Amino acid sequence: MRDILCFLIIISLFVNPTSGVSSNITNVEYNPKNIEQGNNVTIIISFENISEIKNVRSFYCRIQPDYLCHFPILQLEPLENQYITTFQIKENSSQIAGFNFEIIFNNNTSIKYPNEHSDNFGLTIAEPAEGIYYYILSNENISSQNLTSSLYSTSTNTTELSQSELYFISIPLLMIITIKNKEYR
């Protein structure tokens, strides 16, 4: 029985709830880090591999003031294991811009980033409308503290544990404790 539990522990280590839906994104970044109106900004989304990805679409919006979305949308181009796009920033120094993106897989399922489960990859995230999240494009003149209360900015620490990651850690621990307790008996 102990062997079975050990087996379950090993299995549970591989069943990270976030990995099940992962689009195997390894990083999301933009350059330059501090943007100004008229700058060319490059968004780079890195993957472990992109073979299962059909397309990546990015939505570039002004978060505040006046929440608006730019249209047409940004189409990202594949380059090795990355999807990349470059565009010119339209927001001025008193405005905050952000972007999010949707990955469409070959089987026509899709996933949006960022979402409530996803990593922030060291970027600040805002939720100006319920359930719609954006990576904020930083502007030195406007820190995350300037985001109004309708938005929120997450920690830029990527090591912060999400709820699913806590489950991921706690389940094997729970099982180890169970085994140990049984041993005492």
Add this chain to the structure above:
Amino acid sequence: MKKLKITSLILLILITSLSTISQSHVDNTPTNASPKLDYNNSNYPIFDSEKIDELVPIGNEMLDFKLYDFYGGSNPTEFNLSRYDDKILIFDLMASWCGPCRDAMPEMVRLYELFHHTNEVEFISIGIDLTESDADLDNFHEAYDMVWDFSRDYVGAMGDSTFWSNYGSGYIPTYYITDKNNTITRSEIGWYGIESYVNEIKSLISIIDEKSPTFVSMTSDYDHFSINNPSLLIEVDATDNFGVKSIIGTSEYNGIKIEQEMPYNYQTKKFEAKFKYDINELYEANGDVEFTFQITDWYGNTFTHEGEKMDVKFIPDNDFPEIVFLSAKEVLNQNNLAINVVLSVRDTFIKNTTITEINDLGVNSTYFPTSIKGGALYKYEFNLNYSLNTNLACYSFFINLEDIAGNKINQNFDIELIDPSQSLNCQNSIYSSNDISNIETENANESETSLNTISNSAPINFYYVLPSLIVFTSITTRKKLSIKN
């Protein structure tokens, strides 16, 4: 062994279900499979940073367009501007992923409800992003109950970007209003509230509303007033031939008036507000709450509805006051010694508190200590004075507490003054000094006389002990298991 198997099984199910839950945010929506569409059509516009944002200027004539009904199945109906001849037309360019488009939609729905019944106003929403799926647009349409014309720029997908070239602004949402002669009277990027749209349509429509609005009904979540819920959520339904703009509600209860604006709830389609009452005034009162509603329509006509009554009753929570914390220390107070007592009582609402002390001269004195309330806890702090020449071994006081439900407790505390010169002890002592964990350390201003607090009260300092108790229990449980092994 059987239990172990069950535990393993439960854990396995838990792991599997967690994985499933975490995957639930994947959109399994199929992308559009319509044979007419070509998302890779090179004629369709792509994001252009250099593009100067332009709207069709106000005063221009609306250019004709060719669109298809979104819900036309495999052979959707084609239509153009002539569908809206002699109509005021409100149309917007949107996409399902567009947050600001979503934000605006409840007010768009209300605008439709206000004016569509006049047969002078029509609405159309156009999904402008050809790369999003029909399923996403369908979900958006359903979520907001958009009962007006709905289309997407299929023609653009077929390579004709005329529609986008004519009406696209570089942003979404974009809104246009035309008059009955197809002249654009408003073109705007972004939604800035329903009021300006109402005013715009009012200026174009032939009907003038001179009728006052009317009150329809009032509902509330009332069950009873309690300490934890001394408020009423009031919903008001009112009607007008062009819709009600605002309602100001006034509640009068026990001589106290509360007036507040009642915002429109886009989900219930009623006006609602929570009227919260002062618990200090509430607990003695039973009877009617009377409401008055001042109802105003979008044309400025008002109607005041009075005399709406609700018979309400205050039902206090039935818990007895409980003394949860007591500390006593001896302090120097104006050349006399005093016992400084800090007492915490748990109750939802204490109505009366009296302290009766019997001092060293045998005099009874009664007074009413003040308290600080935090949640359901009351904190009292007071001094019991006695002379330096006391020969008492015990110092007694009574605390009498009554809450608004009429629950009373009368508790006696004997404080034993430990003085080697005294041979007497407290006769009614129940606890030894070891039972009291919270005697505070005396500081330089305090007398060196040691003091024990003896009480016949129930648990003291329970909250400080509980976490330790849990930790201790878990440790001892573990130790027991070890011993068994």
